Structure formats: C-alpha cells, structure tokens
C-alpha cells in the first residue's frame with residue numbers, strides 16, 4: 479500500500495519522539511535524527527541514561543513509563559508544547575522479560591512484559607495519533623525477527639507477534655489519514671538486551687547487527703512509501719519487508735479499515 483506523496487523521509491526541523499531512547503537502538507535513532515536537524519524527545523523509564531543521551535545530543539528527555547497511557551499522553555504533549563508539532567514516532571521501548579511458561583511462572587512478570595512490549599505500542603499510537611494526522615506523520619514500531627520464526631524467547635516472541643499483527647491490521651485505516659505505520663523486525667543487535675547471551679551467540683556464529691545498522695533501516699523505512707510492513711533487519715542482508723504469504727479472502731478488503739465507531 480503506497481502512502482500519499484507528502485509522506486517522505488525525515489527532514490530538518492521535524493519533530494520526533496523515540497521511546498526507549500535512553501540506550502541501544504533508541505539512542506542510535508535519537509542521534510541519527512538529531513544529526514538530520516530534527517527536534518527529538520527521548521522517552522524512557524531510565525532517567526539517568528535518558529538524561530545522558532539528552533545532554534549528549536541536545537534532545538529533550540521526558541521520564542516515561544511506556545506501559546502507562548497517562549505517561550504516553552504526557553510525553554506527546556511535552557513534545558508538542560515544546561516544539562509545536564509531531565512528525566515521527568518511534569515506539570521502540572522493549573524488554574525480553576523475566577519469566578517463562580512452566581515451573582516458576584511469574585504472572586506479574588508476564589503482565590509487565592505485555593505492558594512494556596504491547597501496551598506501549600497501543601498507548602503510544604493512541605496518544606500520538608491526533609498530532610500525526612495533522613502532519614501526515616509516521617510511526618515506526620520496533621518489533622523483532624523473533625516474531626517471524628520460532629524463538630526460544632517464547633513470551634517475548636508472543637508480544638512482538640502481537641505488535642506485528644497490530645501494525646498490519648491498523649495501517650490501512652491510518653493510511654486514510656495520511657499516517658504511515660510500519661514495524662522494524664531486527665535480528666540480533668549489539669545492545670544491553672543481548673548482554674547475557676553474547677558468548678553463546680558468538681559460539682553459534684550468528685551475525686549481530688550494530689545499532690547504526692538499525693538506525694539505517696529506520697531511515698530506509700521512513701523514506702519508503704509503503705505502510706503496514708514488517709521490515710526484516712538482519713546484519714547480513716538488505717532491509718526489506720517480510721514476505722508474508724497471501725491469504726485471499728473474497729470481500730475482506732471491504733472490511734479492512736472499518737472501525738466500530740466509523
């Protein structure tokens with residue numbers, strides 16, 4: 479699905495919000511967008527690291543728990559009141575979580591995982607949408623390649639699969655308002671998220687992408703006219719939309735984009 483022509487790559491003077499921007503992939507995207515001349519708001523629960531990224535780049539840091547709708551609304555309002563508009567939102571905060579199905583399953587840890595990885599995307603889009611409709615802006619969500627194949631991170635994969643389903647299903651209706659919505663699906667990336675597995679990853683010979691490669695992919699997606707795509711970002715291949723199999727259902731296109739209130 480192609481976007482209207484006014485939806486183009488990030489330009490100097492535009493305003494971006496990056497969740498999970500205190501480190502890893504988010505910090506690399508913050509640095510990239512600042513380097514492009516953007517006004518950037520860093521939203522993260524880690525105040526110390528978030529303030530450090532802000533001090534280094536000149537971005538604005540707002541302490542945010544992405545699992546809270548109120549916090550998402552507050553950081554969007556902070557961005558708009560400071561810079562007057564909102565053009566790009568990168569919903570990137572995430573965690574691998576601390577529990578697994580089986581012995582020792584911890585329901586509270588499971589809820590926290592769903593909150594950080596899935597509620598964050600629902601709430602982030604909900605909070606930003608009124609402003610993005612005005613600018614014909616873009617939303618990029620960080621999902622994971624762990625949702626595109628079986629993964630040992632079972633619950634993590636489940637939340638990221640939900641994010642991809644949300645992106646693919648919601649994009650057509652946002653498209654009518656000129657807002658694009660895509661998912662980045664990185665394989666392994668060199669960030670604190672994989673800190674405990676580095677030796678095993680190296681021994682397995684799996685290629686690990688740099689955060690700069692993911693920032694490159696982020697820019698590729700922003701500059702692309704397609705929406706509703708899950709973009710595979712691997713260290714050893716060009717970024718490209720994941721080729722989901724078609725499931726033709728006669729008449730389904732008439733329902734896509736329909737909302738209960740609309």
Ligand SMILES: NC(=O)c1ccc[n+]([C@@H]2O[C@H](COP(=O)([O-])OP(=O)(O)OC[C@H]3O[C@@H](n4cnc5c(N)ncnc54)[C@H](O)[C@@H]3O)[C@@H](O)[C@H]2O)c1
Nearest residue numbers: 498500501502503522523543544571572622666667669671
């Ligand atoms: N590193 C990888 O191999 C990899 C691969 C695929 C996808 N991802 C995804 O990339 C995204 C960024 O992860 P990363 O690898 O840069 O790891 P990271 O741990 O460096 O970054 C995650 C950021 O999210 C923040 N965060 C966590 N909970 C939060 C909350 N409740 N509210 C606000 N911020 C919160 C953390 O403070 C941190 O700054 C995540 O969504 C992750 O699932 C990472």
